[in-house]
Amino acid sequence: MPSEEIFSSICGPPIAANTAVSKDVGIYGHSLTPSWAIKSTFKKSSAPPHGIAVNDTHIFAAQDQKAHVHVYSRLRGNQETLVAFPERIRSLALAGDVLILGTSEGRLILWEISTGRQVTTPPCHVQAVTCLAVTPYHLLSASEDSNIHVWSLSRLLELGADAGHEPDLTLSNHRGAVTDLVVGPSTNAETSLCVSASTDKTCILWNYQTGQVLRTLLFPSPPLCVSLDASARALFACAEDGGLYLVELFGDKPLVGSRSAELASIVVQVNAPLGVSDVADGPASCLALSHDGTSVLTGHTKGKILHWSLIDNSHPTELANLNASVTNLVYLPLLSPKKPCKVASVVKPTQSQRQYSITAQLKGDFGEGSRFSYMLNSTGLPVDVIESATASVLNSHSGTKEDTRLLKENEELKAIIEEQKELQKATMQYRDGGKTS
Secondary structure (H helix, E strand, O other), X not given: OOOOEEEEEEEOOOOOOOOOOOOOEEEEEEEOOOXXXXXXXXXXXXXXXXXXXXXXXXXXXXXXXXXXXXEEEOOOOEEEEEEEOOOXXXXXXXXXXXXXXXXXXXXXXEEEOOOOEEEEOOOXXXXXXXXXXXXXXXXXXXXXXXXXXXXXXXXXXXXOOOOOOOOOEEEOOOOOOEEEEEEOOOOOOOOOEEEEEEOOOEEEEEEOOXXXXXXXXXXXXXXXXXXXXXXXXXXXXXXXXXXXXXXXXXXXXXXXXXXXXXXXXXXXXXXXXXXXXXXXXXXXXXEEEOOOOOEEEEEEOOOEEEEEEOOOOOOOEEEEEOOOEEEEEEEOOOOOOOOOEXXXXXXXXXXXXXXXXXXXXXXXXXXXXXXXXXXXXXXOOOHHHHHHHHHHHHHHHHHHHHHHHHHHHHHHHHHHHHHHHHHHHHHHHHHHHHHXX
C-alpha cells in the first residue's frame, strides 16, 4: 500500500514559550499511513499561505514579507540555496520544472529551475498576487484586487517573446480579495472548472477557458481556503467562523452542468457546516483532502493540524501542534509522474545571460540493451534464456520425427505408384495379346 505523505509549513512567532517543538523548524514532512509521524524537518523558514511548492527533489518556500525564496533539498535534508528577487514574494506554484512566483506588486515571475532562465511580466494585478493555480496548459493568478487572470503557459514561456505579456482572460465577479483558488483535473474547454474564494463571503465556480460563471455560493462568513475532490464533484471550504463546509456539485440537485434545474445566476446559500472547530484553535488557513476522499486535514492559526473524518462525521481530532500558525498543507502524489530527467540541483535565475545550460540527472537507459549485455549482467543464466533454449531443443526433436514420418509416407506412396504402373503394363500387354490372336 503506498504511504501518504504531506508537508506542512508554519509562519510567525511561537505561540507558547515553553514547548517541546523546536523553534528553528519551519517545514515538516509527515507520514499519514500507517500512523501519523514526522519524517523530516527543514529549518529557518517562515512561509505565508500559498507559499510552498514541493516536487520529488526539492521544496521551495517563499518567506513572509521578504523577497526571498528558500530552496531545500529533500534528498539531503538541508537548505540548498537562498534566491533573492527584486520584489516580495506572496505566493508560488510549480508547473513541471518551472517555479511561478506572485509578487506583492502584482507581478508574475517564472523561473526555470533547471536552466536559470527567468521570465517576468509587467504588474498585471493592481495589488498583491495572493494565490496561483496551474494546469498543464494554463496558469491562473488571483489577487487582493479581486481579479483572476488566466494565462497561457506556452505563451509565457515562449523564447524570444515580447516582455509585455497580457492575460488571455480576466475573471472579475468578486467584490473582495481572493483568498484561495483551485482548479479541476479536466483540461477540456467545456469542462474546465476552477473555484475561487473571496472575502466577500462567496465562492464562484468558473469555466476558466470561457470566463463563464457556472455558480455562485454564499457562505455565512468569508471562506479562507477551498479544495476540490479528485473527480471535481465536491467542494470543501473552511470559513472564518471555524466551520468546514461540503458542497456537492452533482448531487440530487446538480449545481452545474446540463442537469442543473436552476439558472447559473441564482446564488446558492450554504448554511450547514459539516463541523465546527473549537474557538481556541483559531480559523483554518489551509486544508488538504486525502487521496481517497475520506478525510480532510486543516491547519489552524493557533498551530494545530486537525483531522476530519468524512465517514462518521465526528468531531475533528488533533494530529499535531506545531506551536505557530500553520499556513500550508501539501499532499505528495502517491505515484510520481514519469519524467525523462530530474533536477539534481537548481540553477539560480538570471536575466543577464541569453545562453543557458541544463543541469539535470537523466533517468532510465538511453536505449534497449543487447541480448549479450543482458546475459552478461545477469547472475547465472537468466530464466527466460533457459526456457527459450529448452523450447528450441524440443521443437528441433519434434521437427526431426515429423520429417522421418513424412519420408516414410513418401516411400510407401512411391511403392504403390510402382505397383500400379506394373499392373497397368501387364493389363496393356494382355489386351494387346488378345487382339492378335
